[in-house]
Amino acid sequence: MDSLSPHRHLSLSHLLLFLLLLASSNLLTFFLFSSHSTSCPSSLQTPSISLSSSPPPNPSLPSEFLAFTSPQPLPFGHNHNFDSATLHPPVGLPCPLFPSDLAAFLSYPVNGSCPDDELLAQKLLLRGCEPLPRRRCRPAAPPHPSPPLPFPLSLWSLPPDNSVHWSAYSCKSFACLVARKHSKSFDDCKDCFDLDGREKHRWVTPSSNPLDFTIDQVLADASPPGSIRIGLDIGGGAGSFAVRMKERNVTIVTTSMNLNGPFNSFVAARGVVPLYISISQRLPFFDNTLDIVHSMHVLSNWIPTTLLHFILFDVYRVLRPGGLFWLDHFFFVEDQMEEYVPVIESVGFRKVRWEVGRKLDRGPELGEMYISALLEKPLNNSW
Ligand SMILES: *[C@@H]1O[C@H](CO)[C@@H](O)[C@H](O)[C@H]1NC(C)=O
Ligand SMILES: *[C@@H]1O[C@H](CO)[C@@H](O)[C@H](O)[C@H]1NC(C)=O
DSSP states (O other), rough: OOOOOOOBBBOHHHHHHHHHHHHTOOOOOOOOHHHOOOOGGGSSSSSOGGSSSSOOOOOOSSSHHHHHHHHETTTOOOOOOTTBEEEEOOTTTTTGGGGHHHHHHHSSOOOOOSSSOHHHHHHHHHHHHHSOOOOOOEOOOSSOOOOOOOTGGGSSSSGGGSSSSSTTSSSOSSHHHHHGGGSSSTTTTTTTTTTTGGGGTTSSSSSHHHHHHHOOHHHHHHHSSSSOOOOEEEETTTHHHHHHHHHTOOEEEEEESSSSSHHHHHHHHTTTEEEEEOOTSSSSOOTOOEEEOOOOSSSTTTTTTTHHHHHHHHHHHHHEEEEEEEEEEEEEGGGHHHHHHHHHHTTEEEEEEEEEEEOOTTGGGEEEEEEEEEOOOEEEEEE
């Protein structure tokens, strides 16, 4: 913050005015408990149209929604960097499209416990209410949590059950999650929790299938050697890609949802970084910064094509020139070949590896296909 002006102290009359304005909202609780503060907490400014040119807030929205998102005057006035005297804290534009879920998400006592509502929150987020509004409450948590296991033990061990808050998932223990690989019902990444199974071989054990690149092949494709140090795995499930990269001194952040499993908690327990954003969200990295972006299975034909086009350009944006995009087992059906190949090719990557193959696990008659590609952002790119 570069604009310095004297602290504005609350006068008694201001205090009374605020109390009056806030008396009907649960902001009052927060206000009373923070009244020892000398500067005026910006969150307590009452929403008022005169403060900005924004449209008036919809009063049917939850009070905590308005408290968070209403324009908040900066305590020191106009700020150079913001080129504004007002902050507009963001939430996903679609949030108000789901009023009852939004109201449930934001029904809590300020400074109390949040509702135990991971599933509801995730549904809101997946429908486009992303970022979710911030909340002033404490999330549900395991009652007697264990500390994480130390490195390198944590990388390939199941964490203790009491490191997870289980209420959103049908399984209530890691033993149950591991056993899920035998179950007939569908679950996202259902064998991922079995660290002694397929997970142990992915990306490290060479295979005769040309669609399966190994991490060591990909790192060897990078020039100069050793230039892959930091990156992102989009939809990285249990985090094994990041773990394998960590074993090679490459730092990978793993995005994952918690689709009927504690994927984020599991990734964190293994000692790599989970990032809870969906594929709809702009990647929270600056332009031209990452050495590698990997994605297996998740970027596929279930994604609306326009969104996919935006995602591919976003990946291009965050990769540094010379950075690698490993599109691992992009799934589609044969008829869609003419639709997807031009979308992928249009972004401007150079093809380092490009393999197209049939996906046969559900039978050849379905005409299912995979593309595995290693794509390089050109050094002299088209900007
Ligand atoms: C907020 O909640 C915490 C934990 O319950 C409590 O210790 C603290 O006194 C509360 N603070 C205020 C200002 O009410
Ligand atoms: C990773 O870094 C450590 C410490 O710098 C080094 O001792 C180790 O050999 C490196 N491992 C690999 C696989 O490069």
